[in-house]
Amino acid sequence: MSDAPAWLRSALAALTLAAPSGLLLYGFLSAELEGRVGLVLAAGALAVAGAWRTGWLGRLVRMAGERALVTAFTLLAGGLVAVFHDDPFVLLLMARAFIVLVACLGLHVQLADAGVPNFAGAAFFGVGGYTAAMLGRGALPHPLVLLAGGAVAAAAGSLLLLPLLRTRGHYAALITIAFGLLFRTFFEVNESLGGPQGLKLAGLEILGFRFNDDRRVLGVEVSGYAGYCLAAVAMVLLALVLVRRLERSWLGLALDAVRLDETAAACFGIEVARWKIAAFTLGNALIGVAGGLSAMMVGFIAPNNFSFQESLVLVSILLLGGLGNVAGLAVASLIVVWLPEKLQPIQEFRYLLFAALVVMVLVLRPTGLVPRALRRPFGSPAA
Amino acid sequence: MSDAAPLLVCRDLTRHFGGVVALAGLDLELRPGEILGLIGPNGSGKTTFFNVLTGLYPATRGEILFAGGSLARARPQEVYRAGITRTFQRSRLCLELSIFDNLAIGAHQRLEHGLWSNLVRRRALARQADATAAAARELLHVFDPPLAARLFEPVAGIPMIDRRRVEICRALISRPRLLLLDEPSAGMTADETTRLMDDLLEVRRSFGDLSIVLIEHEMSVIARVTDRCVVLNYGRKLCEGSYAEVSSNSDVRQAYLGLT
Numbered sequence: 001m002s003d004a005p006a007w008l009r010s011a012l013a014a015l016t017l018a019a020p021s022g023l024l025l026y027g028f029l030s031a032e033l034e035g036r037v038g039l040v041l042a043a044g045a046l047a048v049a050g051a052w053r054t055g056w057l058g059r060l061v062r063m064a065g066e067r068a069l070v071t072a073f074t075l076l077a078g079g080l081v082a083v084f085h086d087d088p089f090v091l092l093l094m095a096r097a098f099i100v101l102v103a104c105l106g107l108h109v110q111l112a113d114a115g116v117p118n119f120a121g122a123a124f125f126g127v128g129g130y131t132a133a134m135l136g137r138g139a140l141p142h143p144l145v146l147l148a149g150g151a152v153a154a155a156a157g158s159l160l161l162l163p164l165l166r167t168r169g170h171y172a173a174l175i176t177i178a179f180g181l182l183f184r185t186f187f188e189v190n191e192s193l194g195g196p197q198g199l200k201l202a203g204l205e206i207l208g209f210r211f212n213d214d215r216r217v218l219g220v221e222v223s224g225y226a227g228y229c230l231a232a233v234a235m236v237l238l239a240l241v242l243v244r245r246l247e248r249s250w251l252g253l254a255l256d257a258v259r260l261d262e263t264a265a266a267c268f269g270i271e272v273a274r275w276k277i278a279a280f281t282l283g284n285a286l287i288g289v290a291g292g293l294s295a296m297m298v299g300f301i302a303p304n305n306f307s308f309q310e311s312l313v314l315v316s317i318l319l320l321g322g323l324g325n326v327a328g329l330a331v332a333s334l335i336v337v338w339l340p341e342k343l344q345p346i347q348e349f350r351y352l353l354f355a356a357l358v359v360m361v362l363v364l365r366p367t368g369l370v371p372r373a374l375r376r377p378f379g380s381p382a383a
Numbered sequence: 384m385s386d387a388a389p390l391l392v393c394r395d396l397t398r399h400f401g402g403v404v405a406l407a408g409l410d411l412e413l414r415p416g417e418i419l420g421l422i423g424p425n426g427s428g429k430t431t432f433f434n435v436l437t438g439l440y441p442a443t444r445g446e447i448l449f450a451g452g453s454l455a456r457a458r459p460q461e462v463y464r465a466g467i468t469r470t471f472q473r474s475r476l477c478l479e480l481s482i483f484d485n486l487a488i489g490a491h492q493r494l495e496h497g498l499w500s501n502l503v504r505r506r507a508l509a510r511q512a513d514a515t516a517a518a519a520r521e522l523l524h525v526f527d528p529p530l531a532a533r534l535f536e537p538v539a540g541i542p543m544i545d546r547r548r549v550e551i552c553r554a555l556i557s558r559p560r561l562l563l564l565d566e567p568s569a570g571m572t573a574d575e576t577t578r579l580m581d582d583l584l585e586v587r588r589s590f591g592d593l594s595i596v597l598i599e600h601e602m603s604v605i606a607r608v609t610d611r612c613v614v615l616n617y618g619r620k621l622c623e624g625s626y627a628e629v630s631s632n633s634d635v636r637q638a639y640l641g642l643t
Contacts, residue, residue, distance in 0.1 A: 242502070245501070245502045245505070246501070246502065249501035249502065249508060250487070250494045250495065250496055250501055250508075250511075251496065251498075251501045251502075253480075253484055253487055253488065254488075254491070254496065256477065256480055256484065257477060257488045257491075260477040260478075260479065260480070261475050261477060263439065263459075263475065264471070264475040264476075264477075264488075265488070266438075266439070266458070266459035266460055267437055267439070267459045267462075267463060267468070267469060268463055268468070268488050268489050268491050268553070268557075269460045269463040269464055269491045269492050269557075270460070270488070270491055271460055372479070374479075374480075374481055374535075374537055375480065375481065375484060377483065377512065377516070377535050378505075378508065378509060378512050379509050379510075379512035379513040379516055380506075380509045380510070380512075380513055
C-alpha cells in the first residue's frame, strides 16, 4: 500500500469508506418496519463506533483526503438515487437532507466561521421559498429564480445588520430570534403572500426540463423527485466548494480572527464589522437558495414551515455535527432529517429527540460528532 | 537629545473612565529607533496608554501625532495601517489556530482579500501563502529555530515562552515602525525574558529604525534594553530619563516603595 501512487491510495481509502456507508444507507432507506430500521441503526452505530475506536476511521479519512471524500459522497448519492429511482418517498427524504445541508452550510459560515449567531435560519429559508413562489410563475428562468431567492434572503438579512453589529453573544442571538418570529408573522398577515394558508408553487423547470414529471428513462419508470435529488446534490457540491475554498483562504482566516478575538483582530487591521457583514450575507444567501429549491420541490409554502423550532433544528444540526466541521454537518443533517421520518413513533416527539440528542452530544462530546480541524496549509504542496 | 524629528508625540493625553482618571494629561515623545521603558506601579495608566494609543479606547482629550499624522481619533485598524503594532499583557493569540495562521493575521495588511483572488485564482493565492510562510519561518527562526519547523501546528500545543515569541512575531511580521510590548516577561522566568529580549533586539537590527515602547515590571529587563524610561503614577508622568536616573529619583522610590 505504501508505495502505491497517492491518488490510488486516496481512491482506495475513499472506496473503503464509501462501500459500507452505502450499504448502511441503503439498508436504512429501504427498511420499512421499525424493527428493521432499529436493527440497521444499531449495526451502523456499532460499525462506526468500532471503526472510530480502532482508529481506522480517522486513518482512512486522512488517507482519502477531502477531494476523494467529496467524490465518494457524490457517487454514493448518485448511486442511491439510481437504486431508489421509483420510490418518491425515499427520494424526497434524500433531497430534503441535501437541501437542509446546503442551508446548514450557510449557517456554518455565519456561526462556525465568523461567530455570528443566527437563530432565524428558517425565516431566511422561508424568504427564499416565498421569492421562488412569487418569481417562479413569471418568465424568469428558474436557476435565476433560485439565485434571486438567495439575494432576497441576503437583503432581508441586511435589515438585521445594524443591531447585530452593535451586540454580541446572547444579545445578538436574541435579535435573530426576534427577527425570525417577526418574519413569520409578516408572512402570516400578508394576504398577497397567501396569509396563513400559504401559496402554491410551480415546479422547477430548467431549459424545458420539468422536474415534477415522472418519466421513462431507458424503459424504466423514474420518479420526478429523482431530478430534484440530483439538483440538490449539485447544490450541495457547489456550496461545499464555495465554503471550503472560502475557509482555506485569507478570507476564512479573517473570519476566524473575528470569531476568536475581535479586539486582537482590530489591532491587526481586520475590519471586524465588514467581515461579519460578509459572512452573515453569504450565509443567508445560501440559506435562501436552499429554501427556494425546497419550496419548488414541495410545491407549497406556508408560514408554519418556518417557525422558530425549525430554526433551532438547523442550529442543532451544527452543534451535533461539530461546530466548524463540514463533514460532521453532512452526517448530522442525515441523522436529524431522516431519523424522525423513519421512526414514525418518534415523529411527534422529534423536537424532544433533537433536544435530547444535542444535550447528549454537548455533555459527552462538546466539540460535536466531528470536531473542528486545523486549517490545512493552502500554499503550494511542495513548499 | 538627537535632532531627528520625533516619531511619536503625545500631548496632554487624557482618558477618563467615569470618575476615574486613568491617564491625566500625559506628554510623551519618542524618537525614531528609540527603546522607551514605561514603568510605574499597578494602575498607573501604562496599559491604558497603550489602549488609547492603539485606538481601543478613544482619548478623552489630547493629541497623538505619529510620523506627522494625527492618531487621536483613529480606530485600531487605522493605527495598525499607520505602522503601530502591539502585544497584550495576557496573551491574545488564537489558540485553536496554527502558528502560521496567527502570524498571517499579523500580516493582514499585505494579503489579498478580494473574493476573486481568494476563491478563484487559487494558484496566485498559494504563492502568496508560500511567501507568507517563508517570511514567518524567517522571523521565527531568529527567536527559536525548532519553532520555525512547527509552523503549521496549533498554538494551543506550544509552551508559554513560544506563545510569547509567536505573539511578538505576529506584531513584527507587518514590519511596523513602532512596536508596543505590554509586559513580555509576564508568566516567564527571568532567563526566558532575557533570551526573548535579546532575540527581539537581533530582529530589530535588520528592521532599520524600529522603535519600541516596553511596559515592564522586571527592572533588570528595563535596565538592559531601554534607552530611556518614563515613570507613570496615577496617570501622570512622574519623571523621565535613563534607567540609572529614574531609579535614583526620590519621587520614584516613594511611588514604588513608599520610601522618603
